[in-house]
Amino acid sequence: MTSTLSDITTPLAPPLGGQGEVADYWALMKPKVMSLVVFSGVVGAVAAPGAIHPWVAFIITFCIAVAAGACGALNMAYDADIDAIMKRTSKRPVPRGALTKEEAYGFGGFLAVASVLVLGLFTNVVAAAFLAFTIFFYVVVYTMWLKRSTQQNIVIGGAAGAFPPAVAWAAATGGLDAGAVALFLIIFMWTPPHFWALALFREGDYGNAGVPMMPNVSGRSETKKQILIYNALLMPTVLLPLVTGIGGWVYGIGAVALTSKFLWHAIVLYRTTERSVEEDKASKKLFGVSIYWLFALLGLILIEQLFNLPVFPAWF
Amino acid sequence: MDKPVTPVAFSPEDLARRRRRSVVMAWCLVGMMVLFFVSTLVRLGASILDRSM
Numbered sequence: 001m002t003s004t005l006s007d008i009t010t011p012l013a014p015p016l017g018g019q020g021e022v023a024d025y026w027a028l029m030k031p032k033v034m035s036l037v038v039f040s041g042v043v044g045a046v047a048a049p050g051a052i053h054p055w056v057a058f059i060i061t062f063c064i065a066v067a068a069g070a071c072g073a074l075n076m077a078y079d080a081d082i083d084a085i086m087k088r089t090s091k092r093p094v095p096r097g098a099l100t101k102e103e104a105y106g107f108g109g110f111l112a113v114a115s116v117l118v119l120g121l122f123t124n125v126v127a128a129a130f131l132a133f134t135i136f137f138y139v140v141v142y143t144m145w146l147k148r149s150t151q152q153n154i155v156i157g158g159a160a161g162a163f164p165p166a167v168a169w170a171a172a173t174g175g176l177d178a179g180a181v182a183l184f185l186i187i188f189m190w191t192p193p194h195f196w197a198l199a200l201f202r203e204g205d206y207g208n209a210g211v212p213m214m215p216n217v218s219g220r221s222e223t224k225k226q227i228l229i230y231n232a233l234l235m236p237t238v239l240l241p242l243v244t245g246i247g248g249w250v251y252g253i254g255a256v257a258l259t260s261k262f263l264w265h266a267i268v269l270y271r272t273t274e275r276s277v278e279e280d281k282a283s284k285k286l287f288g289v290s291i292y293w294l295f296a297l298l299g300l301i302l303i304e305q306l307f308n309l310p311v312f313p314a315w316f
Numbered sequence: 317m318d319k320p321v322t323p324v325a326f327s328p329e330d331l332a333r334r335r336r337r338s339v340v341m342a343w344c345l346v347g348m349m350v351l352f353f354v355s356t357l358v359r360l361g362a363s364i365l366d367r368s369m
Contacts, residue, residue: 021333022340055358062351122355 017100024093028076028104029069029111036294037068037164043298044165044183046305047246048172056123060171063119064164066111067131071138071160073108077101078143082209088202112139119171127171134163148210151217158191159184165298178316182240186297189237192230193266194290196223200269200283220279224270227286231266235259238297245314246301252312254300262286262293 041064045057076083076094084095093099112135120128142157150156162184169180199206199213200223207216214223238255241247247255265286272279304311326334357364 019330019333020337022336025337053358055354059351059355118351122359 017103020093020099020103024098025107027093028073028099028107030072030076033072034065034068036291037161038065039295040183040187040298041065041164041168043302043305044168044180045172047165047179047183047301048169049177049179049245050173052172056172059122060119060127060168063115063131063171064167066115066118067135068164070108070111070115071135073104073111074135074139075108075143077104077108078139079147080104082148082211085209086202086205088205123171124174126174127167130163130167130170134160134167137163149212151212151214153212154195155192158188158195161191162187178244178314179241179246182244182246183298183301185237185240186234187294189230189234190290190294193227193234193262194287194294196227197269197283197287197290199223201280201287220274224272228266228270231263235263241301242312243315245311246305248304248309248311250304250309251300255297258293258296258300262289265289 038061042057042061045052045060076092079089080092080094080101083089083092089095094101094104112132116128116132116135119131138157138160142153142160146153146157165183165187166176166180169183170176196214199215200220203213203215203220206213214226218226235256238259239252241255242252265282269279269282269286272282303309
C-alpha cells in the first residue's frame with residue numbers, strides 16, 4: 001500500500017515537512033510583535049534629521065519588518081521544545097507539527113539574509129550592519145543564551161527589541177546620534193515591566209518549561225518591586241526626546257500623562273496581595289496598558305514630525 | 317546502514333497546500349522585482365536619463 005505524507009505524519013513520528021500552510025509561515029513571523037517593531041522603526045526613520053524619500057522610508061520599514069519576521073521564525077525554530085510545553089505557545093506552527101524545525105530555520109535564515117542585503121543595497125552599510133547585529137543579538141544572545149540561563153534575560157535581551165528605531169535612524173542618516181539613543185532607551189526601559197507583567201500571570205507556563213523568569217526565580221513580590229522601579233525610571237527616560245531634538249510640547253505633555261498612567265498601574269500591581277485575584281487582574285491590566293503606552297508614546301513623536309509641530313532644540 | 321526510504325505519494329491536500337505556497341511565493345518574487353525596480357529608479361533619480369545612447 002502506498003502511504004501519503006498525511007498518513008505517516010503522526011504525533012510520534014516527526015513530520016517530513018512540506019505540509020505547512022501559508023498561514024503557518026505567516027504565524028512564524030510573529031505578526032503582532034512585528035507590528036510594534038515596524039511602528040518603532042517608522043518613528044525612528046521619520047524622527048531622524050533631514051528629509052527622507054517616502055520610498056526609502058518604505059524600504060527601511062519593509063526591511064525591519066522582514067528582519068523582525070526572521071527573528072520570530074528563528075526563535076520559534078530554536079524554542080520549539082519549550083514552546084510545546086507552554087500553553088501560550090503550544091499552538092505555534094513548529095510545536096503543532098505544521099512545520100519542521102528545519103523549515104523554520106530555512107525560512108528565518110533566508111529572511112534574515114534578504115533583509116540585511118536589501119537594506120544595505122538601498123540605504124547604507126552602517127544600517128545593514130546594525131540590522132545584522134540586531135538579528136544576531138535576538139537569536140544568539142537572547143534566544144540561545146540568555147533566555148534559558150538568567151532571569152535577567154529580557155532586560156539584556158530587550159536591547160534587540162529596542163534597536164529597530166536606531167536601525168531606521170542609521171538607514172535614514174548614515175549614522176546615530178542622541179535622538180536615536182533616546183528612542184532606544186525608551187523601548188529598552190519599557191521591556192522589563194512589559195514582560196514581567198506577562199510573566200506574573202503566566203508564571204506556571206515559564207516554570208514548567210524551565211525558563212528562568214523573575215517571578216519563578218526571585219518571587220512575585222520582588223518582580224512587582226522591579227516592575228515599579230523600571231516604571232519609575234521610565235519617567236525621566238521619556239523626557240529624553242525633549243532634549244535631543246525630537247520632542248516638543250505635544251510629546252512632552254502626552255508622554256508625562258501616559259507614563260503617569262503606566263506608573264499608576266504599576267503601583268496598583270505593587271500593592272496587591274501575592275497570588276490574589278486582584279494581582280492577576282492588575283498584572284493583565286499592566287501588560288495591556290504597556291502595549292498601548294508604547295504605541296501612543298511613539299505615536300506622539302510621529303504626529304509631531306508629520307504635522308511639522310515645533311520641537312525643543314537639542315541640548316547636545 | 318540507512319533504512320531504505322519508502323516512496324511517499326502526495327495526497328490531494330498536500331498538493332493543494334503546495335500549490336497555495338507556490339502561488340504566494342510567486343507573488344513575493346513579483347513584489348521583490350517591483351521593489352528592486354522602483355528602488356533603482358528612486359536612487360538614480362534624474363540621472364536615469366543621463367546615459368550614452
